[in-house]
Amino acid sequence: MSNPVYLALDVPQLDAAKALAEKVKGHVGGLKLGLEFFCAHGSHGVHEIAQVGLPIFLDLKLHDIPNTVAGAMQAIHVLEPAIVTVHASGGRAMLEDAKAAAGEHTKVVAVTMLTSLDERDLAKQGIGGTPHDHVMRLTELAHASGIDGIVCSGQEVGAAHKQWKDGFFVVPGLRPAGSAVGDQKRVVTPRKARDDGASVLVIGRPISRASDPAQAARDIEATL
Numbered sequence: 556m557s558n559p560v561y562l563a564l565d566v567p568q569l570d571a572a573k574a575l576a577e578k579v580k581g582h583v584g585g586l587k588l589g590l591e592f593f594c595a596h597g598s599h600g601v602h603e604i605a606q607v608g609l610p611i612f613l614d615l616k617l618h619d620i621p622n623t624v625a626g627a628m629q630a631i632h633v634l635e636p637a638i639v640t641v642h643a644s645g646g647r648a649m650l651e652d653a654k655a656a657a658g659e660h661t662k663v664v665a666v667t668m669l670t671s672l673d674e675r676d677l678a679k680q681g682i683g684g685t686p687h688d689h690v691m692r693l694t695e696l697a698h699a700s701g702i703d704g705i706v707c708s709g710q711e712v713g714a715a716h717k718q719w720k721d722g723f724f725v726v727p728g729l730r731p732a733g734s735a736v737g738d739q740k741r742v743v744t745p746r747k748a749r750d751d752g753a754s755v756l757v758i759g760r761p762i763s764r765a766s767d768p769a770q771a772a773r774d775i776e777a778t779l
């Protein structure tokens with residue numbers, strides 16, 4: 556089985572991001588580039604990181620009216636990302652149009668509820684119920700829209716997987732036992748997420764901030 560870990564390259568400088576990717580490339584299955592990186596380096600930056608030779612996950616978390624999101628999806632065709640994110644709360648028409656505009660080999664996945672949020676945050680947004688309820692509702696919406704899968708925390712991926720057997724599940728908010736949680740609130744270990752059905756494990760700081768990132772990536776790989 557190929558390595559399900561995608562390293563989140565949340566590093567603003569292109570050279571530093573590339574150097575980090577080169578260090579860990581033998582121990583991860585892909586590289587995730589976020590909005591911070593894309594705003595700073597655009598398509599050129601994505602091409603540079605693609606030279607490392609791993610699949611690219613372009614985490615843009617698009618959330619706008621359907622026409623605008625479809626236009627953005629078309630504009631990134633040329634980059635041939637393996638995975639692109641949109642927000643499930645953009646609604647069914649937005650999800651459908653995002654998928655229709657995506658490249659043939661790009662998986663479109665919808666962020667359900669950010670792993671940095673908990674039930675109290677939901678209540679403050681006027682959304683009742685538990686994170687589990689909210690993620691399940693948005694999973695149903697994403698499934699019905701015909702996109703490829705969702706992003707959720709490891710606390711919900713087991714239930715989401717049962718609800719959507721052939722869905723593609725991206726799980727961030729992962730922490731090896733004993734590592735700092737930081738701003739994440741719904742956290743599990745990489746192993747638990749994989750056992751519960753995650754297709755992709757997104758891991759950033761536990762690798763990128765380690766004194767030896769390659770060793771940290773190897774240690775995580777050994778637990779899977």
Ligand SMILES: O=C(O)c1cc(=O)[nH]c(=O)n1[C@@H]1O[C@H](COP(=O)(O)O)[C@@H](O)[C@H]1O
Pocket residue numbers: 563565589614640666668669670671706707727728729739757758759760761
């Ligand atoms: O879409 C994402 O990748 C994402 C969704 C989510 O709910 N939570 C989340 O943390 N992420 C991303 O996953 C990565 C997690 O990084 P670490 O917390 O450093 O492991 C970051 O790049 C986040 O942008």
